[in-house]
Amino acid sequence: GDSVTQMEGPVTLSEEAFLTINCTYTATGYPSLFWYVQYPGEGLQLLLKATKADDKGSNKGFEATYRKETTSFHLEKGSVQVSDSAVYFCALSDWSNTGKLIFGQGTTLQVKP
């Protein structure tokens, strides 16, 4: 079945460091890909998405490119801030297109000043 694999955390970075969180997937058909973020004490929020191969999603300085050839959707940010500390989840849309999402296990990011 469809699945998402993320790099294990926690990831600890200093402020202004470059961030990469790896995400690879296995899917039937042509899913859409997503990054969700959960800040402490809050619900999940959609960070960015890409709906087809080679699309780049971007938001708040974060970017991810849908790579069909490598089945990847790595999240990057050039300069992280303390406020980026959160749990990041990679996800894909289920083939049935009913709104069901398949998530990875989440990666905790801690940014130190």
Next chain:
Amino acid sequence: EAGVTQFPSHSVIEKGQTVTLRCDPISGHDNLYWYRRVMGKEIKFLLHFVKESKQDESGMPNNRFLAERTGGTYSTLKVQPAELEDSGVYFCASSQDTWDYGYTFGSGTRLTVV
């Protein structure tokens, strides 16, 4: 607009007891989803309502879990009797359309079964 509201935010119960979680979706959202995250693992789909009908309940782990959505408004998820492995964070989300994957999540209910 008000967001998706879940309560309680935390619940600690003993094995064998019953717990009911509640989710109030955004007003007018026909689609309501339940997910859960167990022990820091991936977030897994439980079920999907369209209005008051269960569209997909393929993720419900077993018959100790019962979800309802009376009148197509709020939803409840009852666990009876609770087992230790049911501990985790239960998330609810709602959306206007099934293709709208940017749907809004609640902040979750952290359930601990001791």
